[in-house]
Amino acid sequence: MSARRILVTSALPYANGPIHIGHLVEYLQTDIWVRFQKLRGHECRYFCADDTHGTAIMIRAREESRREEDLIAEMQAGHEKDFAEFDIVFDNYGSTHSEENRALCGEIWQSIREAGLVKEADVEQLYDVEASTFLADRFVRGTCPKCKATDQPGDNCSVCGHHYSPAELVYPKSALSGTTPEVRSAGHLFIELEQLHEFLETWTQSGDHLQPEIANYLKGHFLGEPLRDWDISRPAPYFGFEIPDSPGNYWYVWFDAPIGYVASTRQWCDRTGENFDDWWKSSDTEIHHFIGKDITYFHTLFWPGMLKTAGYSLPTKVHIHGFLTVGGEKMSKSKGTFVNARTYLNHLDPNYLRYFYASKLSAKVDDIDLSLEEFVAKVNTDLVGKFVNLASRSAKFVGSTGLSAKYPEDDGLFAHAAQVGDEIANAYEACDTSRAMRLIMALADRANPYIEENKPWALRKEPAEAQRLQDVCTVALNLFRQLAIYLAPVLPQLAAQTGELLQEPITSWDQAKTPLTGTPVAKFQHMLRRVEEKDLHAMIEESKAELPADGDESATGASTSTSDNDGDDALAAEPLAEECTFDDFTKVDLRVARVVEAEHVPEAHKLLKLKLSLGGGVTKQVFAGIKAAYEPEQLVGRLVVCVANLAPREMRFGVSEGMVIASGPGGEEVFLLSPDDGAVPGQRVH
RNA sequence: GGUCCGGUAGCUCAGUUGGUUAGAGCAGGGGACUCAUAAUCCCUUGGUCGGGGGUUCGAGUCCCUCCCGGACUACCA
Numbered sequence: 001m002s003a004r005r006i007l008v009t010s011a012l013p014y015a016n017g018p019i020h021i022g023h024l025v026e027y028l029q030t031d032i033w034v035r036f037q038k039l040r041g042h043e044c045r046y047f048c049a050d051d052t053h054g055t056a057i058m059i060r061a062r063e064e065s066r067r068e069e070d071l072i073a074e075m076q077a078g079h080e081k082d083f084a085e086f087d088i089v090f091d092n093y094g095s096t097h098s099e100e101n102r103a104l105c106g107e108i109w110q111s112i113r114e115a116g117l118v119k120e121a122d123v124e125q126l127y128d129v130e131a132s133t134f135l136a137d138r139f140v141r142g143t144c145p146k147c148k149a150t151d152q153p154g155d156n157c158s159v160c161g162h163h164y165s166p167a168e169l170v171y172p173k174s175a176l177s178g179t180t181p182e183v184r185s186a187g188h189l190f191i192e193l194e195q196l197h198e199f200l201e202t203w204t205q206s207g208d209h210l211q212p213e214i215a216n217y218l219k220g221h222f223l224g225e226p227l228r229d230w231d232i233s234r235p236a237p238y239f240g241f242e243i244p245d246s247p248g249n250y251w252y253v254w255f256d257a258p259i260g261y262v263a264s265t266r267q268w269c270d271r272t273g274e275n276f277d278d279w280w281k282s283s284d285t286e287i288h289h290f291i292g293k294d295i296t297y298f299h300t301l302f303w304p305g306m307l308k309t310a311g312y313s314l315p316t317k318v319h320i321h322g323f324l325t326v327g328g329e330k331m332s333k334s335k336g337t338f339v340n341a342r343t344y345l346n347h348l349d350p351n352y353l354r355y356f357y358a359s360k361l362s363a364k365v366d367d368i369d370l371s372l373e374e375f376v377a378k379v380n381t382d383l384v385g386k387f388v389n390l391a392s393r394s395a396k397f398v399g400s401t402g403l404s405a406k407y408p409e410d411d412g413l414f415a416h417a418a419q420v421g422d423e424i425a426n427a428y429e430a431c432d433t434s435r436a437m438r439l440i441m442a443l444a445d446r447a448n449p450y451i452e453e454n455k456p457w458a459l460r461k462e463p464a465e466a467q468r469l470q471d472v473c474t475v476a477l478n479l480f481r482q483l484a485i486y487l488a489p490v491l492p493q494l495a496a497q498t499g500e501l502l503q504e505p506i507t508s509w510d511q512a513k514t515p516l517t518g519t520p521v522a523k524f525q526h527m528l529r530r531v532e533e534k535d536l537h538a539m540i541e542e543s544k545a546e547l548p549a550d551g552d553e554s555a556t557g558a559s560t561s562t563s564d565n566d567g568d569d570a571l572a573a574e575p576l577a578e579e580c581t582f583d584d585f586t587k588v589d590l591r592v593a594r595v596v597e598a599e600h601v602p603e604a605h606k607l608l609k610l611k612l613s614l615g616g617g618v619t620k621q622v623f624a625g626i627k628a629a630y631e632p633e634q635l636v637g638r639l640v641v642c643v644a645n646l647a648p649r650e651m652r653f654g655v656s657e658g659m660v661i662a663s664g665p666g667g668e669e670v671f672l673l674s675p676d677d678g679a680v681p682g683q684r685v686h
Numbered sequence: 687g688g689u690c691c692g693g694u695a696g697c698u699c700a701g702u703u704g705g706u707u708a709g710a711g712c713a714g715g716g717g718a719c720u721c722a723u724a725a726u727c728c729c730u731u732g733g734u735c736g737g738g739g740g741u742u743c744g745a746g747u748c749c750c751u752c753c754c755g756g757a758c759u760a761c762c763a
Contacts, residue, residue: 138763378712
């Protein structure tokens with residue numbers, strides 16, 4: 001097997017929010033694949049970067065009254081920290097807002113110009129006069145021209161599903177300023193992709209560049225008709241790179257984002273002295289992109305077209321994965337299943353998620369589901385019960401003697417596992433890690449009965465059987481080590497721990513072919529704690545408590561957008577009450593209050609006991625039926641709204657002197673109301 | 687609406703170019719063991735492979751049709 005040179009990328013995370021467990025599907029899938037290739041002895045490099053340009057960043061920086069550069073630097077630091085703690089290791093992690101990227105954009109742009117692919121045309125767009133910016137579709141809301149539903153997004157109606165352009169909205173409003181935008185015309189630059197139609201047809205439909213379902217999708221969706229021009233410029237103001245030969249216009253973020261792959265490589269080459277052309281302009285180098293299905297067309301049509309035109313290597317393969325669902329549903333902030341990487345790390349070991357995703361991922365584009373029960377079962381049964389247990393039940397018997405000098409008879413177990421290694425490698429190579437994990441666990445299922453049959457715990461009581469004891473444990477630990485090698489791409493920490501236990505670092509896949517003999521064995525230490533369901537629930541609770549800062553959690557990577565959930569269920573379940581007068585309303589004295597104490601009531605099934613402060617030393621004791629939805633710890637310190645003049649009521653556990661205001665049907669579906677920033681305890685709600 | 691992908695034991699999934707009584711893990715039931723992180727081992731209960739029709743000596747596997755679920759629908763990031 002000769003060493004391959006392999007360049008790998010993951011989609012660039014957008015610098016507008018933190019990494020969450022949906023993104024991690026992609027970064028972990030890629031990291032596992034890269035680690036596998038490196039373990040196999042190939043020259044494999046993993047490049048990524050933050051995606052930093054676009055209107056969303058500009059708007060957010062403006063809202064936060066700071067420079068875009070400061071915003072994206074902070075985001076990038078957070079991303080890199082999260083990746084590092086999940087053991088996702090890049091050979092270079094750059095930024096699209098770098099000089100390397102600016103230079104490469106200019107160079108590639110020049111090629112596209114020279115190839116005659118650029119044309120200019122006017123585009124009519126809504127313009128927010130007050131914010132002095134053009135508005136992307138999602139920054140406009142208004143009344144649907146078809147069904148007249150109010151407050152609908154700028155591109156399609158969430159009620160009737162009708163598609164339209166923002167300008168067609170009745171009463172359009174800018175989401176930025178709330179003002180009514182006006183239609184303005186501006187010159188945009190377009191790439192005439194149709195000129196590359198034949199090339200793209202051939203490239204997408206031949207070879208193994210794409211998964212079959214993706215090639216088929218492109219053929220049916222895009223390639224069956226003329227490809228539309230791609231609008232790749234945006235007029236000022238825009239956070240991005242100004243187009244050198246078109247002052248006042250900026251490259252659209254999707255033009256410079258994929259070039260970020262190349263720019264990150266360039267940075268690495270400059271740092272290490274590698275030859276750039278060997279990586280991006282050599283037919284000997286494989287290029288693999290890992291992306292989510294939402295950005296398929298950018299990577300399978302635009303991007304190959306750009307590379308081809310600019311004289312760069314084309315992707316060897318674009319690996320496309322599906323989204324993450326949790327408990328069979330889209331990730332949801334209100335349900336606490338929209339879990340940030342940081343929140344996960346506060347409660348759980350990254351190894352769990354690495355293994356869990358590995359056991360679910362295949363080469364298909366299907367979504368994968370994280371069920372909490374399955375997560376616990378897989379981690380505890382597979383990783384701890386089957387795998388780590390092999391070492392844990394045998395290592396200490398040979399702590400003093402080390403491994404036998406000669407590998408003992410083992411009924412062919414080692415040889416079999418060595419042989420299956422090829423099949424496991426094929427599965428990894430094909431990104432079918434779920435198959436790889438199944439094969440590995442099947443090997444663990446052969447190893448545990450071996451120990452069962454040979455009873456080392458009985459042998460150790462017979463001095464005459466000392467050699468047998470050592471032999472049995474030598475077999476067990478070698479079988480364990482084989483599995484650790486096969487799992488090393490997924491569980492690098494476990495591989496390192498195994499290396500320490502057996503005094504021989506795991507550095508190569510081929511180490512699984514030869515048993516270790518005659519070497520010392522270190523004192524066994526716990527390798528991985530079992531996961532407990534309560535840790536998962538604590539994580540979910542913390543996610544719930546993290547209030548959504550804004551409605552935007554999309555990103556260039558494995559984004560999973562949450563859609564507005566404005567159905568009629570809630571209203572149907574609880575119809576509007578009879579009309580009341582203003583005087584009726586003012587009888588109820590609603591006040592902002594701070595939760596200063598919160599505790600469980602031991603015998604109560606639904607209640608939490610709260611102490612609310614109305615400021616100035618005035619407090620009220622309230623029993624609230626929110627136990628299923630909130631943990632006491634997450635309530636202390638937060639502001640709520642309470643009914644302050646409700647008649648006190650004697651309850652079984654004490655007197656309740658008010659109510660906290662919440663919505664929802666009850667049980668776990670209870671949502672406390674919070675005032676916006678600035679409110680202070682004691683203020684009346686009018 | 688259109689296009690695509692799925693529907694195999696309670697759950698998550700394997701089922702190679704159609705070929706013997708449809709498999710695994712988990713969960714459930716019974717037993718064993720005690721070295722191990724209430725781990726492990728043995729035995730075991732579950733399926734007319736979404737419905738119907740067809741091709742074939744033979745179909746979970748091919749064709750048609752219907753039902754159900756999901757995804758996507760570029761000039762949004």
